[in-house]
Amino acid sequence: MNRLINLLLILCIGAAVVASFRYLGIDLGELTGSGNLKQMGAYVLRFLSPDLSAGHLQAIGRGAVETMAMSALGTLLAAVFGLVLALPAAGRFGWLLQSASRLVLNGLRAIPELVWAALMVLAAGLGPNAGTLALAMHTTGVLGRLFAEALENTPPQPAEAIRLQGGNVVWAFCYGTLPNLFPQLLAYILYRWENNIRMASVLGFVGAGGLGQMLYVSLSLFQEAQASTVILAMLVLVFAVDGLSSWSRQRWVKA
Amino acid sequence: MLTRDTRDPATLPRLLLSLLALALLWPGIHFSELDLGVLLQADSQSEMGRFVSAFWPPAHDEEFLQLLWQATLQTLAIATAGMALALMLAVPASLLASRALSLSAASRSGRPSALGRLLRWPVRGLLIFLRSVPEIVWALLFVRAVGLGPTAGVLAIAITYSGMLGKVYAEIFESVDQRPAHSLLQAGSGRLAAFCYGILPNVAAELLSYTVYRWECAIRASVVMGFVGAGGLGQQIDLSLRMFAGGEVASMLLTFFVLVLFADQISRLLRWRFA
Amino acid sequence: MTLHLNRVSLTHGNGVRALHEVNLHIAAGEQVAIIGPSGAGKSSLLNVLATALRPDNGAVEVLGEHAWQLGAHRRQQLRARIGLVHQAPPLPPRQRVVTAVLAGKLGQWGFAKSLLSLLHPVDVPGARAALAKLDLGDKLFAQCQQLSGGQLQRVGIARVLYQAPEVLLADEPVSAMDPVLAGHTLSILCRHAREHKVTLVASLHAVDLALAHFSRIIGLREGQVLFDLPASDVDHDLLDKLYANEQLLSPPVPVAPLSLQIPRC
Numbered sequence: 001m002n003r004l005i006n007l008l009l010i011l012c013i014g015a016a017v018v019a020s021f022r023y024l025g026i027d028l029g030e031l032t033g034s035g036n037l038k039q040m041g042a043y044v045l046r047f048l049s050p051d052l053s054a055g056h057l058q059a060i061g062r063g064a065v066e067t068m069a070m071s072a073l074g075t076l077l078a079a080v081f082g083l084v085l086a087l088p089a090a091g092r093f094g095w096l097l098q099s100a101s102r103l104v105l106n107g108l109r110a111i112p113e114l115v116w117a118a119l120m121v122l123a124a125g126l127g128p129n130a131g132t133l134a135l136a137m138h139t140t141g142v143l144g145r146l147f148a149e150a151l152e153n154t155p156p157q158p159a160e161a162i163r164l165q166g167g168n169v170v171w172a173f174c175y176g177t178l179p180n181l182f183p184q185l186l187a188y189i190l191y192r193w194e195n196n197i198r199m200a201s202v203l204g205f206v207g208a209g210g211l212g213q214m215l216y217v218s219l220s221l222f223q224e225a226q227a228s229t230v231i232l233a234m235l236v237l238v239f240a241v242d243g244l245s246s247w248s249r250q251r252w253v254k255a
Numbered sequence: 256m257l258t259r260d261t262r263d264p265a266t267l268p269r270l271l272l273s274l275l276a277l278a279l280l281w282p283g284i285h286f287s288e289l290d291l292g293v294l295l296q297a298d299s300q301s302e303m304g305r306f307v308s309a310f311w312p313p314a315h316d317e318e319f320l321q322l323l324w325q326a327t328l329q330t331l332a333i334a335t336a337g338m339a340l341a342l343m344l345a346v347p348a349s350l351l352a353s354r355a356l357s358l359s360a361a362s363r364s365g366r367p368s369a370l371g372r373l374l375r376w377p378v379r380g381l382l383i384f385l386r387s388v389p390e391i392v393w394a395l396l397f398v399r400a401v402g403l404g405p406t407a408g409v410l411a412i413a414i415t416y417s418g419m420l421g422k423v424y425a426e427i428f429e430s431v432d433q434r435p436a437h438s439l440l441q442a443g444s445g446r447l448a449a450f451c452y453g454i455l456p457n458v459a460a461e462l463l464s465y466t467v468y469r470w471e472c473a474i475r476a477s478v479v480m481g482f483v484g485a486g487g488l489g490q491q492i493d494l495s496l497r498m499f500a501g502g503e504v505a506s507m508l509l510t511f512f513v514l515v516l517f518a519d520q521i522s523r524l525l526r527w528r529f530a
Numbered sequence: 531m532t533l534h535l536n537r538v539s540l541t542h543g544n545g546v547r548a549l550h551e552v553n554l555h556i557a558a559g560e561q562v563a564i565i566g567p568s569g570a571g572k573s574s575l576l577n578v579l580a581t582a583l584r585p586d587n588g589a590v591e592v593l594g595e596h597a598w599q600l601g602a603h604r605r606q607q608l609r610a611r612i613g614l615v616h617q618a619p620p621l622p623p624r625q626r627v628v629t630a631v632l633a634g635k636l637g638q639w640g641f642a643k644s645l646l647s648l649l650h651p652v653d654v655p656g657a658r659a660a661l662a663k664l665d666l667g668d669k670l671f672a673q674c675q676q677l678s679g680g681q682l683q684r685v686g687i688a689r690v691l692y693q694a695p696e697v698l699l700a701d702e703p704v705s706a707m708d709p710v711l712a713g714h715t716l717s718i719l720c721r722h723a724r725e726h727k728v729t730l731v732a733s734l735h736a737v738d739l740a741l742a743h744f745s746r747i748i749g750l751r752e753g754q755v756l757f758d759l760p761a762s763d764v765d766h767d768l769l770d771k772l773y774a775n776e777q778l779l780s781p782p783v784p785v786a787p788l789s790l791q792i793p794r795c
Contacts, residue, residue, distance in 0.1 A: 006528060017339045020332035024405045024486075036401070043400045069287035072279075110512050114479050118496060123303045124293040132287045133294065161620035164582050165693060166610025166637020171644050175633045179622035198389040205391065205483065209288075219395055231392060238387040263628070263651055264671055 046224040050232060059214065060233045066128045067210035068237060071200040074135030075193045081136070082143030083185070089148035105148070109141025117203040131208030135196050143192055150184045151177070183253045190245040190253075197241040201234045211237070309501025313509060322491065323510055330487035330514065333405050333480075334473040337412025342466070344417035349424035350447075352378040355433060355454055361440040379425070385418025394480040408485030412473050423465055431457045463529050467522040474518045478511055488514070532558040532697060532729045533579055538588030540574055540753075548574035549585070550753040556731060561723055563740035563761075564733040566750035567773050572733035573617060575750060576701045579731065580614040581605065593696060610637030613695035617702040619686035623675035627666075627685055630674060631657040634693035660692040661685070663718055679706035684715065691722060698723060700732040704739070712736065716743045737769060 088097040116134035124130045159176030204212020211234055218227040293299055352375050354360055359368035390411050397407035436453030481489015495503040533556040540549040548571045564572050577583040581597040590597045595608055621630045628651045636644055646652055661667050664684040683706050704712035720743050723730035734740045747764050749756040749772045756772055
């Protein structure tokens with residue numbers, strides 16, 4: 001019976017995949033046909049000679065620093081607010097606050113960063129501030145939920161022992177729960193930072209500054225050479241953050 | 256008592272680290288022009304307030320709802336088709352890139368020979384490159400290459416997610432106990448057979464779980480890519496935002512939430528049944 | 531006087547009856563050992579004495595206060611004067627030993643000192659002295675996860691010693707140690723209790739260790755006190771009755787006690 005249901009589900013998934021292709025009217029054969037491929041090839045070729053002039057590189061440097069600052073500060077803010085919201089969301093302050101904080105966290109993370117960025121551009125104007133705030137809002141929702149789950153899974157014995165010897169709840173948390181929790185929190189923060197550096201590049205599309213804005217502008221003006229330099233800079237940033245994050249993980253998260 | 260008694264070896268590193276963090280914080284705030292106060296200013300609050308007040312009532316006329324339904328289906332289709340293409344690329348790539356299939360590793364207790372590592376490196380590099388460029392950038396490029404519409408979205412998801420899936424699959428293969436596969440390889444079986452009998456049974460649940468999770472992410476990514484013209488719900492939201500049609504944006508955001516919830520439920524169902 | 535239990539009964543959440551009508555009176559400065567088969571209720575008894583578990587009926591009086599009739603704040607202050615050595619040391623793996631030991635005084639320190647100790651240990655000589663009593667002085671800055679089971683238990687004991695309570699309760703404090711180390715640690719505990727006039731109550735699996743170091747033995751079986759006698763009056767017949775039909779399940783912490791004759795009748 002079980003296997004029958006599983007088989008049925010697999011067939012449904014297969015049918016869904018086929019239906020998707022049909023619905024979108026994508027003909028894979030036509031897509032990879034010679035005409036289309038040549039067109040895409042010509043387009044790609046225009047990217048293969050990036051513009052490396054000093055002026056452009058300086059602009060890219062500034063954009064890169066803006067993007068890096070956006071992602072780092074946005075993630076940091078989100079970590080702080082996420083932890084603050086995770087405490088009630090894990091049920092530490094009763095049922096009512098738990099439901100309320102879970103609702104807030106779900107709301108924050110349900111709205112994608114790009115929509116947040118559009119909203120923040122309205123509120124704070126164009127520029128990297130909107131991007132930082134947008135990232136902070138969305139990531140608070142994500143991190144808050146992850147932190148709350150981690151909090152629920154930590155063993156309660158160390159904190160209970162400190163309560164039992166007369167310490168108050170604050171120190172029981174700091175001395176008993178936090179040391180166990182901290183590596184997990186750090187892992188989640190680093191993981192979100194890796195994600196946010198990619199998103200920060202992109203938020204510029206709606207005017208939130210950084211490399212994304214430069215890319216959008218140069219692509220709209222069909223300046224492929226400049227655009228390819230920006231893409232290279234984005235790649236460098238992503239690699240740098242990935243590398244930093246994995247080094248930090250080795251150093252502080254593993255035993 | 257010796258003064259050695261009161262010196263804590265962790266003081267110096269901690270102090271240095273805190274100073275470093277502070278030193279980086281200041282330029283960080285300067286370059287990102289961080290200003291939390293802007294959210295509390297009267298005029299920006301009224302600006303946001305006016306925008307948000309236009310959300311009510313959400314648009315619900317017949318014609319619009321038809322459009323909404325079509326756009327939702329399109330988003331689902333983009334995500335599913337994109338994932339299917341991504342899997343077609345990711346599975347062979349992960350098998351090529353993973354050290355779990357390395358013959359040399361089987362006889363050297365898990366560490367492939369230098370040649371083995373060298374040959375795997377280009378595939379890994381390709382996977383990392385594919386996943387490092389944000390999918391929106393791919394979408395933007397494809398929109399310029401194949402025109403507006405869902406094809407660009409499907410291709411963008413296929414390329415980015417093949418990188419993500421491929422790399423994570425390769426890591427998952429390497430993270431389980433390699434000894435069953437190694438013993439099969441040492442007994443003379445082919446690489447693929449050793450993989451299917453030795454590693455696949457252990458990793459199937461985790462692979463499935465991660466794939467389904469990525470499908471959920473693909474749905475969200477499809478909506479976001481619509482902002483640059485790749486079809487689906489996102490493109491409609493972008494159009495309505497430009498026309499300041501708050502009611503339409505509201506209904507579309509609501510639909511987006513429902514879609515995400517629906518995808519979450521399906522992913523839970525699949526993970527529960529198969530893992 | 532110091533510790534009174536009057537007709538205390540306790541049933542755990544899963545319906546298991548842990549203690550039944552237990553009467554216990556321990557004077558200040560006494561040293562008492564509690565022995566009994568696995569599942570007799572030794573841990574539950576110590577937790578009730580430490581005011582960690584609230585009994586279903588009966589009165590708990592510790593250091594002259596009716597613990598469960600106090601307000602929460604007063605009870606926390608009372609708890610700062612009671613030290614419980616847990617069977618499984620409740621120490622976070624990545625915390626350093628010095629911070630873990632200093633945490634013993636959290637019930638007595640003010641806000642600023644507690645906050646500072648989290649970042650930079652405020653009383654390294656004090657922590658070192660407590661650890662040195664248990665021959666662990668050189669492990670001051672190691673992480674808890676780098677220690678063995680026996681060393682971790684000794685850190686737990688050091689924390690309670692640093693807390694300097696008036697009542698010291700120990701739940702299987704030497705279960706993870708080899709017999710020689712166990713005897714040595716128990717004699718350190720007893721000496722500390724004698725020198726500082728601290729009431730010491732310890733539950734032990736190894737009967738001969740209990741008989742060797744403690745002057746008063748309480749035998750607990752199925753949640754009831756079977757006997758409460760000076761060590762010299764405990765003979766093999768009593769021990770037979772205490773451990774009769776003990777299941778062959780091993781105690782939760784894997785350690786082989788010294789050559790112990792517990793005849794099965």
